[in-house]
Amino acid sequence: MSPxxxxxxxxxxxxxxxxxxxVRRHALCALAVxxxxxxxxxxxxxxxxxxxxxxxxxxxxxxxxxxxxxLCAHDPDSPVxxxxxxxxxxxxxxxxxxxxxxxxxxVAHLALAPDLPAPRPGGxxxxxxxxxVEALLHQGGYGREGEQAAPLAFDHAxxxxxxxxxxxSKIEYSSLATAFCPPEFTVGELRRVYEAVWGVALDPRxxxxxxxxxxxxxxPTGGTTTRQGGRPAQLFRAGGATLLNPPMLRPDA
Amino acid sequence: MSPxxxxxxxxxxxxxxxxxxxVRRHALCALAVxxxxxxxxxxxxxxxxxxxxxxxxxxxxxxxxxxxxxLCAHDPDSPVxxxxxxxxxxxxxxxxxxxxxxxxxxVAHLALAPDLPAPRPGGxxxxxxxxxVEALLHQGGYGREGEQAAPLAFDHAxxxxxxxxxxxSKIEYSSLATAFCPPEFTVGELRRVYEAVWGVALDPRxxxxxxxxxxxxxxPTGGTTTRQGGRPAQLFRAGGATLLNPPMLRPDA
DNA sequence: GTGTTTATCGTCAGGCAGACGACTATGATC
DNA sequence: GATCATAGTCGTCTGCCTGACGATAAACAC
Numbered sequence: 001m002s003p004x005x006x007x008x009x010x011x012x013x014x015x016x017x018x019x020x021x022x023v024r025r026h027a028l029c030a031l032a033v034x035x036x037x038x039x040x041x042x043x044x045x046x047x048x049x050x051x052x053x054x055x056x057x058x059x060x061x062x063x064x065x066x067x068x069x070x071l072c073a074h075d076p077d078s079p080v081x082x083x084x085x086x087x088x089x090x091x092x093x094x095x096x097x098x099x100x101x102x103x104x105x106x107v108a109h110l111a112l113a114p115d116l117p118a119p120r121p122g123g124x125x126x127x128x129x130x131x132x133v134e135a136l137l138h139q140g141g142y143g144r145e146g147e148q149a150a151p152l153a154f155d156h157a158x159x160x161x162x163x164x165x166x167x168x169s170k171i172e173y174s175s176l177a178t179a180f181c182p183p184e185f186t187v188g189e190l191r192r193v194y195e196a197v198w199g200v201a202l203d204p205r206x207x208x209x210x211x212x213x214x215x216x217x218x219x220p221t222g223g224t225t226t227r228q229g230g231r232p233a234q235l236f237r238a239g240g241a242t243l244l245n246p247p248m249l250r251p252d253a
Numbered sequence: 254m255s256p257x258x259x260x261x262x263x264x265x266x267x268x269x270x271x272x273x274x275x276v277r278r279h280a281l282c283a284l285a286v287x288x289x290x291x292x293x294x295x296x297x298x299x300x301x302x303x304x305x306x307x308x309x310x311x312x313x314x315x316x317x318x319x320x321x322x323x324l325c326a327h328d329p330d331s332p333v334x335x336x337x338x339x340x341x342x343x344x345x346x347x348x349x350x351x352x353x354x355x356x357x358x359x360v361a362h363l364a365l366a367p368d369l370p371a372p373r374p375g376g377x378x379x380x381x382x383x384x385x386v387e388a389l390l391h392q393g394g395y396g397r398e399g400e401q402a403a404p405l406a407f408d409h410a411x412x413x414x415x416x417x418x419x420x421x422s423k424i425e426y427s428s429l430a431t432a433f434c435p436p437e438f439t440v441g442e443l444r445r446v447y448e449a450v451w452g453v454a455l456d457p458r459x460x461x462x463x464x465x466x467x468x469x470x471x472x473p474t475g476g477t478t479t480r481q482g483g484r485p486a487q488l489f490r491a492g493g494a495t496l497l498n499p500p501m502l503r504p505d506a
Numbered sequence: 507g508t509g510t511t512t513a514t515c516g517t518c519a520g521g522c523a524g525a526c527g528a529c530t531a532t533g534a535t536c
Numbered sequence: 537g538a539t540c541a542t543a544g545t546c547g548t549c550t551g552c553c554t555g556a557c558g559a560t561a562a563a564c565a566c
Binding site: 009010011012013014050051052053054055056057089091092093094095096103105107246249 | 262263264265266267303304305306307308309310342344345346347348349356358360499502
């Protein structure tokens with residue numbers, strides 16, 4: 001067969017789904033939207049949508065991110081911009097039965113964002129919220145208001161689990177944890193990011209030595225914080241280094 | 254718009270492309286096929302093909318791998334089988350202009366295989382060969398027979414570069430380097446795999462201490478090799494461990 | 507002031523990696 | 537057979553990094 005005969009290959013729908021992670025109140029949270037239509041009507045799902053005819057995959061992901069959160073994705077090569085989130089491709093899911101209606105291949109992306117005031121319910125989503133990943137992943141967990149959480153729609157639980165695992169491993173050997181922080185942050189805030197993502201407690205003294213001793217990870221801005229209780233902390237910005245060598249190892253793992 | 258109206262989303266062709274890597278004569282080599290049709294007729298490309306209507310992405314990749322090389326992919330959960338290769342999803346490439354004829358989204362996969370007798374020219378490919386990745390990646394490099402190597406077709410140079418980088422980093426913290434080796438191998442053979450993939454020289458003594466001291470990485474089979482020149486070496490099989498902790502760090506990097 | 511909280515600096519022991527010496531066991535060469 | 541070249545294996549030493557943890561500093565609450 002000619003591989004270029006338009007009738008010789010099956011047509012697919014291609015979507016992007018987003019795993020948008022942030023740290024809120026010491027917990028790793030993901031953005032979830034409630035589905036307004038069948039299948040899985042009323043169930044929580046990851047935000048996403050169809051890739052347009054003349055749109056790159058990363059552009060589609062960035063567009064969905066803006067629609068859902070108002071966040072601008074910045075690519076790693078450009079300088080950090082305000083309100084920017086890290087965005088990268090995660091994996092592609094194409095089980096023939098993952099969508100009961102038709103053949104859909106979804107290119108999942110992972111976004112890491114600082115804590116946002118509130119999920120913006122604009123765009124397609126009828127309602128959106130931040131939910132702790134544990135509650136979303138473990139069927140039978142309870143949401144914030146106490147309602148029983150049903151499993152995520154489609155294969156989104158698997159996608160979310162893969163995204164969380166990617167984030168957990170990637171902050172080990174890269175400076176990506178700063179993507180969870182505002183433009184200026186303290187060592188303690190960065191440590192609480194690691195603790196929330198990994199779900200462990202870290203020694204503040206060893207953590208401080210490690211991150212301040214890694215060249216290019218943090219650059220002091222000169223300012224300090226006045227915060228409730230405790231000695232004021234030095235403020236830092238993310239440095240130019242993207243890879244941590246040696247890595248920040250999580251306990252046990 | 255309704256996201257489920259079949260006319261509401263653009264149709265895509267979905268393919269899988271394969272980065273098949275092996276180590277031959279101390280060099281990291283990739284499988285390349287020569288294109289028999291335009292566009293890029295006569296140029297080298299990565300093997301690949303369309304995903305079938307009712308076929309999972311990984312199944313399509315495994316099918317293409319068999320067609321091109323005769324290798325059976327084994328998923329990481331099942332026990333290692335003879336003539337098996339490691340296969341994993343790499344990334345998805347969907348630039349609207351990556352194929353001049355139509356909109357094609359390609360889900361690239363990475364395969365790692367032991368050195369094979371010869372590329373099997375069966376299947377669609379008119380001709381196939383193993384080529385050092387350096388020759389394939391650097392435009393203007395020269396092939397084995399001295400002919401000038403043209404750049405790979407489509408965005409396959411980028412895909413190959415991403416696959417090579419994935420392999421280079423993954424053998425750091427996993428036992429995947431054994432996928433380049435036959436079922437039984439010596440520490441020296443494994444070291445030469447690392448040296449070929451990374452393009453560096455490693456200290457044989459420190460390497461031996463590291464790999465034999467990592468629990469679950471290697472299990473001795475009891476046998477030894479009779480090889481030309483040098484003291485016979487102990488034979489090993491790949492152990493059950495998949496993650497190396499602490500990792501095998503490549504020099505500098 | 508006293509207590510609490512958080513940030514930051516220091517110290518010490520253990521583990522691991524790089525550099526490298528030494529010994530072993532084979533084939534090749536004279 | 538002696539010697540050499542080659543490759544594998546075992547040890548030693550040193551420096552760096554990390555985990556455990558003591559001590560000090562600077563804010564707030566009472």
